[in-house]
Amino acid sequence: MNRKEQILNLIAKGYTTVKSLAEYFNVSLMTIYRDVRELEKEGKIIRRHGELLLKSEEEQSQETGACAYCGKILDRRLEFVYRLKSKAVCACCAHCGLLLYNDVQDKEIQSCMTRDFISGNPINCFSAWYVVGSSAKPCCIPSVIAFADKEDAEKFAKGFGGKVFDFETALRAVEELMKRGHQVVWEQML
Numbered sequence: 001m002n003r004k005e006q007i008l009n010l011i012a013k014g015y016t017t018v019k020s021l022a023e024y025f026n027v028s029l030m031t032i033y034r035d036v037r038e039l040e041k042e043g044k045i046i047r048r049h050g051e052l053l054l055k056s057e058e059e060q061s062q063e064t065g066a067c068a069y070c071g072k073i074l075d076r077r078l079e080f081v082y083r084l085k086s087k088a089v090c091a092c093c094a095h096c097g098l099l100l101y102n103d104v105q106d107k108e109i110q111s112c113m114t115r116d117f118i119s120g121n122p123i124n125c126f127s128a129w130y131v132v133g134s135s136a137k138p139c140c141i142p143s144v145i146a147f148a149d150k151e152d153a154e155k156f157a158k159g160f161g162g163k164v165f166d167f168e169t170a171l172r173a174v175e176e177l178m179k180r181g182h183q184v185v186w187e188q189m190l
Helices: 003-012 018-025 029-041 057-061 094-104 150-160 167-180 182-189
Strands: 045-048 051-054 080-084 088-091 109-115 122-124 129-132 144-147 163-165
Touching: 003 018, 003 029, 003 051, 018 029, 029 045, 080 094, 088 094, 094 109, 094 144, 094 167, 129 150, 129 167, 144 150, 150 163, 163 167
Parallel strands: none
Antiparallel strands: 045 051, 080 088, 080 109, 109 122, 129 144, 129 163
């Protein structure tokens, strides 16, 4: 087994930093960085905030790795995924995920998943709470941030602004904000 294959096995066992891999193999950080770059190019791993992660088979098989609505590269922490009967359709964030709903609603949605902004845990998109229009802008504008708990969403909105909505209301709000301009619609919603 070559070193790149061993690295994949070690990442699965919890060696998730370049430093820990370099120590394991007793080689320089540069040597491991070269291997890591090759594994990234091959689409087998991703680096997030200094951590090495294995890509799941589903992530590896996604053809573009880009948002189906705006084309931005997907960030697992924010992505919004519709599981349809025949495939998964991914959006880069809740903003694009909500706007994408009209394109996928007639295609037998089996489930919809995003992540809670605070914990990062997976949550059902349809039962999530959304802060629309906050000053925090982790991806697209107007910002839409998903929360599992309404109380967390309200606390976030209190600190960063925006309004808290359920799925259906957030969908209508974002559509209106995009159609008619952020400020005009926002003032009408207040």
